Amino acid sequence: MAEDPIRFGILGCADIARKVSRAIKLSPNATLFAVGSRSIEKAKKFAADNAFPPSAKVYGSYEEVLDDPDVDAVYVPLPTRLHLRWAVLAAEKKKHLLLEKPVAPSVLEFDQIAAACEANGVQFMDGTMWMHHPRTAKMKEFVSDPQRFGQLKSIQSFFTFAADPDFLKNDIRVRPDLDALGVLGDAGWYCVRSILWAADFELPKTVIASRGPVFNEAGVLLSCSASLHWEEGKVATFHCSFLSNLTMNVTAVGTKGTLHLRDFVIPFEEDKASFSAATESCFKELVTGWQSLPSEHTVMTDLPQEARMVSEFSRLAKGIKESGLKPDPKWPTMSRKTQLILDAVKASIEKGFEAVEIVS
Structure with missing residues (x-):
C-alpha cells in the first residue's frame, strides 16, 4: 500500500x-x-x-x-x-x-x-x-496512426445482454423514478463513449434515433439504436438492448485500416485483452480470399481495469490534495459529451425520429 x-x-x-x-x-x-x-x-x-x-x-x-x-x-x-x-x-x-x-x-x-x-x-x-485498460491506449495508437489506419470514416458499436424476467421487472435500470434513461443510459452510455473515443471526442453534427425502440410498460427504454453524423461525412451507429444475447462489439473503419473489438466493456479475461487490426486489406487475385489479413494483438495487465480506474482517479486526487494541482478537466469533458449524445437520442425518439443537432 x-x-x-x-x-x-x-x-x-x-x-x-x-x-x-x-x-x-x-x-x-x-x-x-x-x-x-x-x-x-x-x-x-x-x-x-x-x-x-x-x-x-x-x-x-x-x-x-x-x-x-x-x-x-x-x-x-x-x-x-x-x-x-x-x-x-x-x-x-x-x-x-x-x-x-x-x-x-x-x-x-x-x-x-x-x-x-x-x-x-x-x-x-x-x-x-x-477507458482505463491498457488495451484502450494501445488501440488509440492504431486508430491515431495515419499510415496504418488513415482517416476515420465509420464506427459501429453494440452492447446488448439478455436480462432475466426479474431484472426487466424490478431492476432500477427499468424504473422511471430511478433510472429513466433505461438501456440508453446503461448499455448505450458505453456505446456512445466508444464512438466518441474513436472519433477523438469530436462531437457529431446531428444524431438520429432509429425507428422501433422498445419500451416497457412504464415507458423506459429496453432497446434502441441511433446514428451519429459529422459534417465531413463520418458516420457512426450503435445498438443497445436488454433483450438480446450478450454482445460488446466495436468496429472502427478508416481509409487505410480497420479495428475490431469483441469485448470492449468487460474483457473476456481479467488479466489480458485483445483486439484485431487490419491495414490495407484487399482481395487476392481472382477474389479467392483476402490478403493483408487482420492481426491479433493481446495486451496484458497486472491490475483489472476497474482497479486501474481507481488508481488513476486516486493519483489525480492525491496531486490535488498534496501538491496543489488542479483537477484534470478531460474527465468531466468526456462525461459531458457522452451525456449530450444520450440527450440527443432521447430527444430524437420523442420528436418522431427527427435529426437532432448537437449544440455543445
Missing part, C-alpha cells in the same frame, strides 16, 4: 459497488475507509461481505460519510435520479467524486454537478472502466 492512500467512502450498497470495493482494495494508492447506507444494518453487512478492513467506518446515512473529515473521495453508485443531490453535496464537502454512469438524467443536471466540482476544486471522473 502506498503511503497516505486516498481514503474512499462509498455511498450506497449497489451491486456495482461490490466490484468497485474490490477495485479500491486492489489499487496501490487507495483504501476502503467508509461506507454509508440508509440503514446501518445494510452498511454493516456490505462491509462484512466485501471484506472491508476492520478500521473502516460504517454509517447509517450518506450524510455521515460526507461529513467525515478523513474521507478524501467518494464513489457514488446511487440511482441516476439521486446523482444531482449527492454529487453536488459531495463536491461541496470537498470530496473528490467518482460517479457511476450515466452521470445524470440530462446534461443540464450534469452541468450542475460539474460546476460544483470545479467551484470546490475536486476531481470528477465517471465509472467507465474500459
Whole structure:
C-alpha cells in the first residue's frame, strides 16, 4: 500500500459497488475507509461481505460519510435520479467524486454537478472502466496512426445482454423514478463513449434515433439504436438492448485500416485483452480470399481495469490534495459529451425520429 492512500467512502450498497470495493482494495494508492447506507444494518453487512478492513467506518446515512473529515473521495453508485443531490453535496464537502454512469438524467443536471466540482476544486471522473485498460491506449495508437489506419470514416458499436424476467421487472435500470434513461443510459452510455473515443471526442453534427425502440410498460427504454453524423461525412451507429444475447462489439473503419473489438466493456479475461487490426486489406487475385489479413494483438495487465480506474482517479486526487494541482478537466469533458449524445437520442425518439443537432 502506498503511503497516505486516498481514503474512499462509498455511498450506497449497489451491486456495482461490490466490484468497485474490490477495485479500491486492489489499487496501490487507495483504501476502503467508509461506507454509508440508509440503514446501518445494510452498511454493516456490505462491509462484512466485501471484506472491508476492520478500521473502516460504517454509517447509517450518506450524510455521515460526507461529513467525515478523513474521507478524501467518494464513489457514488446511487440511482441516476439521486446523482444531482449527492454529487453536488459531495463536491461541496470537498470530496473528490467518482460517479457511476450515466452521470445524470440530462446534461443540464450534469452541468450542475460539474460546476460544483470545479467551484470546490475536486476531481470528477465517471465509472467507465474500459477507458482505463491498457488495451484502450494501445488501440488509440492504431486508430491515431495515419499510415496504418488513415482517416476515420465509420464506427459501429453494440452492447446488448439478455436480462432475466426479474431484472426487466424490478431492476432500477427499468424504473422511471430511478433510472429513466433505461438501456440508453446503461448499455448505450458505453456505446456512445466508444464512438466518441474513436472519433477523438469530436462531437457529431446531428444524431438520429432509429425507428422501433422498445419500451416497457412504464415507458423506459429496453432497446434502441441511433446514428451519429459529422459534417465531413463520418458516420457512426450503435445498438443497445436488454433483450438480446450478450454482445460488446466495436468496429472502427478508416481509409487505410480497420479495428475490431469483441469485448470492449468487460474483457473476456481479467488479466489480458485483445483486439484485431487490419491495414490495407484487399482481395487476392481472382477474389479467392483476402490478403493483408487482420492481426491479433493481446495486451496484458497486472491490475483489472476497474482497479486501474481507481488508481488513476486516486493519483489525480492525491496531486490535488498534496501538491496543489488542479483537477484534470478531460474527465468531466468526456462525461459531458457522452451525456449530450444520450440527450440527443432521447430527444430524437420523442420528436418522431427527427435529426437532432448537437449544440455543445
